[in-house]
Amino acid sequence: MFEAYSQRLKSRSAALMLVLDNRLDRILQWWLLLAGLTAAARIAFTPQAAPIASFSTFASYMLVIVAPFASTLLALRWFRDGHLQPQPKTRLAVLGRWRKLSREDASRHPLFGSSGLMVSLLVGMMLNVPVRAAEYFAAMPPVGLLAPGWLSALHFALTFDAVLFGSLYMIAFVAALRRVPLFPRLLVAIWIADLLMQLATANLVTRSGDLPATVATALHSLLEGNIKKVLISMALWLPYLLLSTRANVTFRHRVPRP
Secondary structure, three states, X not given: OHHHHHHHHHHHHHHHHHHHHHOHHHHHHHHHHHHHHHHHHHHHOOXXXXXXXXXXXXXXXXXXXXXHHHHHHHHHHHOOOHHHOOOOOOOOOOOOOEEEOOHHHHHHOOOOOOOOOHHHHHHHHHHHHHHHHHHHHHXXXXXXXXXXXXXXXHHHHHHHHHHHHHXXXXXXXXXXXXXXXXXXXXXXXXXXXXXXXXXXXXXXXXXXXXXXXXXXXXXXXXHHHHHHHHHHHHHHXXXXXXXXXXXXXHHHOEEXXX
């Protein structure tokens, strides 16, 4: 029974992997459409204190939408032959006892590839982008032409966060999809940068002026939620990236030593 269940999971993960790989262009098109409609609705239906939203609002919303799309296209070009890129000279993942494989032997191994449980990691990275964008649209209303200092600082910090990490998580997604050897350390670097960004955002906004109590509470909840999500992701996936046979065969070309 367990083997049958395991086989079904493998089949479903393989099918989902094919969808992600073969229909990524369609997914990106849907992203542009749905995110664009969401941004337009946010601007149209938000009561404005100022007569019109400033140009920075339109520019920031456009960046949040376009940046993940553009970064994905660039990453597909950068990592076209990602599995052929050389292994790093310095090995950071030193836990466990491993036997090295040649690139050819690794590619023939039955666990080589970004399928199985790793598909969940890929889907999680991809879903991080619309979730982050939705949180941004919810937290960041259109900014009027005469915005107070704290609102301008908040607008800049949250826009920078959404644009930067929407792009970085999609680059990491493509790196995993194309089996780039540097993917594990790239993802860890993004996680660390994400944590630091939340702290920097809190520091920047609180130093920009008198932050209203309601805004401070909402901002604290948003940043705390982002930190918790990153820490949970690290707790779940870092052991997998370090110790999983699939991850080691695919990205480090090695198998457990008997």
